[in-house]
Amino acid sequence: MIIYADNAATTKMSRAAIEAMLPCMEEQYGNPSSLYSLGQQAKEILEKAREEIAAVIGASPKEIIFTSGGSEADNQAIRSAAEIGRRNGKMHIISTAFEHHAVLHTLEKLEREGFSVTLLDVHEDGLVRVEEVEDAIREDTCLVTVMTANNEIGTIQPIREIGAACRRRGVLFHTDAVQAVGHISLDVTNDNIDMLSASAHKFHGPKGVGFLYARKGIRLSNLIEGGAQERGKRAGTENVAGVAGMAAALKEAAAHREENAAHLTAVRDRLIEGLGQIPHCALNGDAKRRLPGNVSFCFEGIEGESLLLLLDDKGIQASSGSACTSGSLDPSHVLLAIGRVHDVAHGSLRLTIGEDITEEETDYIIRSVTEVVAYLRSFSPVWRDLCAGKTKFIL
Numbered sequence: 328m329i330i331y332a333d334n335a336a337t338t339k340m341s342r343a344a345i346e347a348m349l350p351c352m353e354e355q356y357g358n359p360s361s362l363y364s365l366g367q368q369a370k371e372i373l374e375k376a377r378e379e380i381a382a383v384i385g386a387s388p389k390e391i392i393f394t395s396g397g398s399e400a401d402n403q404a405i406r407s408a409a410e411i412g413r414r415n416g417k418m419h420i421i422s423t424a425f426e427h428h429a430v431l432h433t434l435e436k437l438e439r440e441g442f443s444v445t446l447l448d449v450h451e452d453g454l455v456r457v458e459e460v461e462d463a464i465r466e467d468t469c470l471v472t473v474m475t476a477n478n479e480i481g482t483i484q485p486i487r488e489i490g491a492a493c494r495r496r497g498v499l500f501h502t503d504a505v506q507a508v509g510h511i512s513l514d515v516t517n518d519n520i521d522m523l524s525a526s527a528h529k530f531h532g533p534k535g536v537g538f539l540y541a542r543k544g545i546r547l548s549n550l551i552e553g554g555a556q557e558r559g560k561r562a563g564t565e566n567v568a569g570v571a572g573m574a575a576a577l578k579e580a581a582a583h584r585e586e587n588a589a590h591l592t593a594v595r596d597r598l599i600e601g602l603g604q605i606p607h608c609a610l611n612g613d614a615k616r617r618l619p620g621n622v623s624f625c626f627e628g629i630e631g632e633s634l635l636l637l638l639d640d641k642g643i644q645a646s647s648g649s650a651c652t653s654g655s656l657d658p659s660h661v662l663l664a665i666g667r668v669h670d671v672a673h674g675s676l677r678l679t680i681g682e683d684i685t686e687e688e689t690d691y692i693i694r695s696v697t698e699v700v701a702y703l704r705s706f707s708p709v710w711r712d713l714c715a716g717k718t719k720f721i722l
């Protein structure tokens with residue numbers, strides 16, 4: 328049995344996305360900036376995709392800029408808000424400690440360029456408090472950036488309320504919605520969002536393409552200079568096939584969102600219930616205010632990396648944190664941000680299930696994780712000390 332349970336890292340492309348892309352490579356391969364018909368056909372594909380994508384999030388097509396993915400959209404949104412702030416003498420930015428590195432590293436760079444950054448703590452339930460965001464807003468705050476849903480622990484933030492607080496105080500609000508778009512309902516108007524980042528490969532579209540929504544009137548700064556593509560805000564010949572694939576994937580995800588979410592939530596809760604029976608473990612993040620497909624646990628006395636390798640032997644592909652931090656020995660900044668101590672954070676497992684998961688696979692995952700955790704503990708010196716009372720259990 329092979330079970331892909333790492334959909335937060337990337338997803339399998341949908342048939343609809345692949346079928347939308349093929350004609351762009353085989354027949355409609357023109358450059359959208361060319362005036363002859365082949366170019367204009369490509370232009371039409373691009374603009375139709377823009378309309379479809381805008382419709383899903385309640386935006387207008389002019390408010391959508393295509394990018395190379397979520398990271399670029401995050402960089403451009405934050406840099407743009409920072410430039411607007413700099414022009415107005417406002418150089419303070421608010422974010423949270425558990426953002427994606429595309430946000431955190433951009434903020435670190437801005438700090439070196441003279442901005443001041445407040446990173447809010449995340450509570451143990453994996454949620455940011457609206458009051459704390461509001462309290463952190465100062466006279467010189469130019470931007471609040473808080474992710475819609477966390478990529479490691481799946482918790483869904485109160486972005487509508489945060490957006491409302493920002494509106495009241497006249498501060499721009501950006502949200503990294505890469506994990507949320509196509510999975511939970513989002514509407515840039517109702518949710519008070521000024522800027523939003525998304526990435527196709529997180530909703531069954533192709534890799535290397537995403538979009539930035541920026542509300543009308545927000546002046547974007549370029550990360551890439553060159554031609555006048557994307558209203559002059561993102562130079563470079565457009566990734567027509569990628570954009571067409573992204574639109575097809577998003578349209579499909581939106582059309583089936585409720586049924587997919589209902590199915591995933593049921594499986595998720597069954598996994599949480601089943602894995603919760605393992606002694607000395609804890610679910611990371613609130614049990615309900617989380618993405619339909621996200622299950623994240625810490626198990627005391629084991630190493631997440633060993634757990635992953637043994638699960639891989641059993642055909643289960645999972646992760647212990649974000650794809651970006653695996654390969655390094657530092658525990659995940661997300662788990663540390665919600666207050667997990669280093670030792671506990673090291674024993675983490677993230678399962679992000681896909682819509683096609685079956686009941687049989689669900690039970691197989693529970694059985695396998697339970698077995699592997701017990702096996703690893705059977706020769707773990709850390710576990711032996713815990714059981715002998717030499718060190719204290721935390722979970």
Ligand SMILES: *Cc1c(COP(=O)(O)O)cnc(C)c1O
Pocket residue numbers: 335336395396397398399401427429474476477478503504505506526527528529535536537
């Ligand atoms: C995957 C991800 C990104 C980066 O998106 P790419 O398209 O891979 O650049 C940014 N933020 C979050 C929350 C993500 O999960």
